[in-house]
Amino acid sequence: MSNVGTSVPRTDGPSKVVGTAKYVDDLSMPGMLHGATLRSPVARGILKRIVKDPAFDWTGITFVDATDVPVNVVALIQDDQPVLASHEIRHRYEPLALIACDDALRLARAARHVTFEIEPLPAIFDPRASFERREIVAPPDNVFGRYRITKGDAEAALASCEVVVSGTYSVHHQEQLYIEPQGVIAWFDERGAHVHGSIQCPYYVQKGVKKTFVLTESDVDVVQTVTGGGFGGKEEYPTVISLHALLLAKKSRRPVKMIYDRQEDIEATTKRHPAEIGIVTGCDRDGTLRAISIHVLMDGGAYVTLTPVVLSRGILHAAGAYRWEHVLAEAVAVATNTPPNGAFRGFGAPQTIWAVERHLDKVARQLGMDPLVLKSNNVLRVGDTTATSQTLKESVGIGECIEKARTASDWDRKRALGPVVQGRKARGIGACVFMHGAGFTGSGERRLKGRVALDLLLGGRVRIRTASTDIGQGTETVFSQIAADALGLPMSQVEFLQPSTARVPDSGPTVASRTVMVVGSIVEAAARELKERIDAEQAATGLDRRRAMDALVFRAMGTAEHVYDTPRDLEWDDATYRGDAYPVYGWGCDIAEVEVDLDTFETKVLGFWAAADVGKAIHPTHCKGQIEGGTLQAIGWALHEQIVWKDGAILNGRMTNYIVPTSLDAPPFTTLLVEAPYSRGPGGGAKGIGELPMDGGAPAIAAAIEHATGISMDNLPCLPEDLFERARKGRAA
Amino acid sequence: MSLPELSLHGLERPDSLGSVCERLAERAARGEKTVLLAGGTDWFVERHVAPATDGSEAELVLDVSRLPELRGISASGDTLWIGAATTYLELRRHPVVAARVPLLPAMSKDVGAVQIQARGTLGGNLATASPAADGVGALAALDATVHLLSVRGPRSIAISDYFTGYKRSVRAADEVITGFTVQMPGEGSFQYWRKVGTRLAQAISKVALAGVAEVSDGQVTRLGLGMVSVAPTTAFLPTVRALALRRPLDRIADSALDAATQADVSPIDDVRSTGDYRRHVSGALVREFFRTLRSR
Numbered sequence A: 001m002s003n004v005g006t007s008v009p010r011t012d013g014p015s016k017v018v019g020t021a022k023y024v025d026d027l028s029m030p031g032m033l034h035g036a037t038l039r040s041p042v043a044r045g046i047l048k049r050i051v052k053d054p055a056f057d058w059t060g061i062t063f064v065d066a067t068d069v070p071v072n073v074v075a076l077i078q079d080d081q082p083v084l085a086s087h088e089i090r091h092r093y094e095p096l097a098l099i100a101c102d103d104a105l106r107l108a109r110a111a112r113h114v115t116f117e118i119e120p121l122p123a124i125f126d127p128r129a130s131f132e133r134r135e136i137v138a139p140p141d142n143v144f145g146r147y148r149i150t151k152g153d154a155e156a157a158l159a160s161c162e163v164v165v166s167g168t169y170s171v172h173h174q175e176q177l178y179i180e181p182q183g184v185i186a187w188f189d190e191r192g193a194h195v196h197g198s199i200q201c202p203y204y205v206q207k208g209v210k211k212t213f214v215l216t217e218s219d220v221d222v223v224q225t226v227t228g229g230g231f232g233g234k235e236e237y238p239t240v241i242s243l244h245a246l247l248l249a250k251k252s253r254r255p256v257k258m259i260y261d262r263q264e265d266i267e268a269t270t271k272r273h274p275a276e277i278g279i280v281t282g283c284d285r286d287g288t289l290r291a292i293s294i295h296v297l298m299d300g301g302a303y304v305t306l307t308p309v310v311l312s313r314g315i316l317h318a319a320g321a322y323r324w325e326h327v328l329a330e331a332v333a334v335a336t337n338t339p340p341n342g343a344f345r346g347f348g349a350p351q352t353i354w355a356v357e358r359h360l361d362k363v364a365r366q367l368g369m370d371p372l373v374l375k376s377n378n379v380l381r382v383g384d385t386t387a388t389s390q391t392l393k394e395s396v397g398i399g400e401c402i403e404k405a406r407t408a409s410d411w412d413r414k415r416a417l418g419p420v421v422q423g424r425k426a427r428g429i430g431a432c433v434f435m436h437g438a439g440f441t442g443s444g445e446r447r448l449k450g451r452v453a454l455d456l457l458l459g460g461r462v463r464i465r466t467a468s469t470d471i472g473q474g475t476e477t478v479f480s481q482i483a484a485d486a487l488g489l490p491m492s493q494v495e496f497l498q499p500s501t502a503r504v505p506d507s508g509p510t511v512a513s514r515t516v517m518v519v520g521s522i523v524e525a526a527a528r529e530l531k532e533r534i535d536a537e538q539a540a541t542g543l544d545r546r547r548a549m550d551a552l553v554f555r556a557m558g559t560a561e562h563v564y565d566t567p568r569d570l571e572w573d574d575a576t577y578r579g580d581a582y583p584v585y586g587w588g589c590d591i592a593e594v595e596v597d598l599d600t601f602e603t604k605v606l607g608f609w610a611a612a613d614v615g616k617a618i619h620p621t622h623c624k625g626q627i628e629g630g631t632l633q634a635i636g637w638a639l640h641e642q643i644v645w646k647d648g649a650i651l652n653g654r655m656t657n658y659i660v661p662t663s664l665d666a667p668p669f670t671t672l673l674v675e676a677p678y679s680r681g682p683g684g685g686a687k688g689i690g691e692l693p694m695d696g697g698a699p700a701i702a703a704a705i706e707h708a709t710g711i712s713m714d715n716l717p718c719l720p721e722d723l724f725e726r727a728r729k730g731r732a733a
Numbered sequence B: 001m002s003l004p005e006l007s008l009h010g011l012e013r014p015d016s017l018g019s020v021c022e023r024l025a026e027r028a029a030r031g032e033k034t035v036l037l038a039g040g041t042d043w044f045v046e047r048h049v050a051p052a053t054d055g056s057e058a059e060l061v062l063d064v065s066r067l068p069e070l071r072g073i074s075a076s077g078d079t080l081w082i083g084a085a086t087t088y089l090e091l092r093r094h095p096v097v098a099a100r101v102p103l104l105p106a107m108s109k110d111v112g113a114v115q116i117q118a119r120g121t122l123g124g125n126l127a128t129a130s131p132a133a134d135g136v137g138a139l140a141a142l143d144a145t146v147h148l149l150s151v152r153g154p155r156s157i158a159i160s161d162y163f164t165g166y167k168r169s170v171r172a173a174d175e176v177i178t179g180f181t182v183q184m185p186g187e188g189s190f191q192y193w194r195k196v197g198t199r200l201a202q203a204i205s206k207v208a209l210a211g212v213a214e215v216s217d218g219q220v221t222r223l224g225l226g227m228v229s230v231a232p233t234t235a236f237l238p239t240v241r242a243l244a245l246r247r248p249l250d251r252i253a254d255s256a257l258d259a260a261t262q263a264d265v266s267p268i269d270d271v272r273s274t275g276d277y278r279r280h281v282s283g284a285l286v287r288e289f290f291r292t293l294r295s296r
């Protein structure tokens, strides 16, 4: 019996299709109030006074401000972000006060009767200005993080390279736009604090609640309700809304529900970090890459949140999927007065991969080479060392990815043909080669020690307990497949417990493309242990399988709890940023064919070929779904999406004007799965797939636009207006 | 608009057009606000952005979507009648419209997506008087006549006389739009629709052009143009029309068309696009219209 490798029906499918799945807004509690957040109307300032209109009838309305917060920090990496601002305001939409009421209409009305007296301060929106400290908006020096990677001597090598190319590239904000906005219900009872909500990482929320309310682990239960997408947007942010709901619940002594509407969600929650990346490379005239020097400046927004980690992942991917003898990479993230930027699928890597891929297209142009040939000649292979001097030992399927994508897309012919212009339309084709580290960076997994438990239940059933959430990506199904096969049971006998910090061990956050590869392997190990116990029980007693399982339950031997067996041979030095940055990498080659309208500069993606090395596709349909969905998100980032800012406020915070692609805008996808197994991956070698597909889309599209039109975009996005401006400047020059 | 806010609005469903007019007249005389509900696809969005907070601010909703007098499409000779409460989906499915005025189904297919097409109406599109209204662009190209009714009686006006400014029109507070009449273009006429939106569906126009032309002996004998999102109201492109009408097609130069188009549009920067881009695309669409017309 083999479930792994088969696209079994998803276990959470039926309830979602028929509508019985309960999302947080479908839930209600007796005596529940609705909560709302009152936010800063300015990007930076000093909060002087909160004024509640005395003419308004405040009975039945709970009001909370910073004075009600026991410990006023949102616990994450640094304790710089207040739960509610008490004095200094660092961004527009920053939470200043909270209100709750049992009547949603009165709540909305009450919100209009609170005003804030604020002394405005000059704000900074340009990371460069922040870096130059034109204003100190985050003491002491506006800097949220710095990293440096060195290998060989890049500066010296560049000075002696035959061909030296330099360029500056930039990327913009992106909104996660999960279909279900942020929301929680929270209350206190004799057992402590409870939060139920749309949450990616229940243990992160628990950590925040413990800190703010000075509670211990056993006082706080955080439960994930059915979640409609996250893409990183529900990694750190749910802590904020959970703390808000709990503050209102504490003061009102009632359960409080807080659900953001779309506009509030777009305006107030985290986005992808914008970045500016300068690159200088040196290579031989035959295209052999030698040296690269990279400088990354990332815009963290108003508070630290996860910025240092995003910056780290960004810099670790900045040299791309290539062999370089000499690398110098320096990265800095700074504060600006926009809402904090945070986790978003790819986590810094799409930003730097955009830059290095656009850069290599430029190098190829300068050398007169086919860019895919240049990339393929220099791509990392087993035995090569990465920018952090990690020697790749196994599972490098990039060669096969490139070959498959190249053949399937008919690259050689189409590329050689040059742009095909018919009437007012021009066609072109472009490629991107990339890798993405799977699992936590460096020593992350060792520090975390993710744990999973499997329980035998009476009647021959098995239950998986992990904190890894299914937010639509299929965790529940894939874990069930892995457990069922390791146990030798049908999937129908495996169930998945709704993640709740009171009932599941901490398997770590649902992030970093680690769920299947890392947590899946813990599930597999725990399942194997249970199987051994069952086999032994059967051998000793001669009972049939089902009775042997029950016997183990009766003797309290039915639970196997496992801790992640961190690969021991990984070496990583946080101080020098050298060593095994990731246990293994996912690899990809994306090829896009586009047609650009030479009058309107609209880009239509005619075809998209995505080849991805996933190690082992536990569930091929889910894998393809991740690849298509992630790629479409990347295409949206390149061709449609753009936050329109004015003085730190977002002008297009609605789905009608924050433009993501619709199904009509989606190209026909050809998804090509490559399986170069990872020796420690579950199910026969699975690696992470969650983030990889976000990396290649934008550079491939831009390369295709360039092939079609000659317009070379170094900056995202590539909206028709941007192409038009570039073309106009090109003509003027 | 949230559901609790919706409950602030009274809702009535008058059973005849006459009683709609009477209710409107009474309320207008007392200075009370009333909204006619056709598809609701504009009104709900408007109230979402600016919700009523208490009953006294909330306008009364009169549902006109089922009034037979406002529904239906009929042809008599070369004249086509389109009731104000006709939906985009109805326009897409009507055989006479498809055969004689393919511009309308082409435009309708580009409105929102099928859900909006099933509810949104041509009357609602005009009543909002937004320059981004795609349906109005098509009506402008067809030089439609707008029919209004109130207790004071009916009146009919050319669509080019309808607008008085951004989201403003000659329609009085007590008037209902009952429908439109259109002189159907002749056999072999050229009809053009191109929408440049923010994406392929669920998109508001950055620029769109509707065009109707009849040519005989190489000379343009009928010309109607309506351009969307390039001016405070739907643009009728009078300079372009004047340049080309009753002119031999092959004597209309692109440079002259460009100059005329630029004289007729005054687009702005907004969250969807830039004024510069819109100017550029306006010119390109007009050129494409004439290029295609010439090559037929």
Ligand SMILES: Cc1cc2nc3c(=O)[nH]c(=O)nc-3n(C[C@H](O)[C@H](O)[C@H](O)COP(=O)(O)OP(=O)(O)OC[C@H]3O[C@@H](n4cnc5c(N)ncnc54)[C@H](O)[C@@H]3O)c2cc1C
Binding pocket: B034, B035, B036, B037, B038, B039, B040, B041, B042, B043, B044, B045, B064, B070, B084, B085, B110, B111, B112, B113, B116, B119, B120, B121, B122, B123, B124, B125, B126, B127, B128, B132, B133, B134, B135, B175, B176, B177, B178, B202, B203, B204, B205
């Ligand atoms: C998701 C979405 C996508 C959309 N996409 C497009 C698009 O692509 N192109 C486009 O042009 N529009 C689009 N719209 C806007 C809208 O759908 C259209 O303008 C539609 O035609 C409005 O018609 P309605 O019947 O829904 O108007 P309603 O909302 O019912 O009414 C709008 C206004 O018109 C008044 N009104 C309605 N009927 C009459 C009448 N007979 N007499 C007098 N006044 C009347 C109402 O009182 C109200 O003030 C979109 C809207 C949404 C929500």
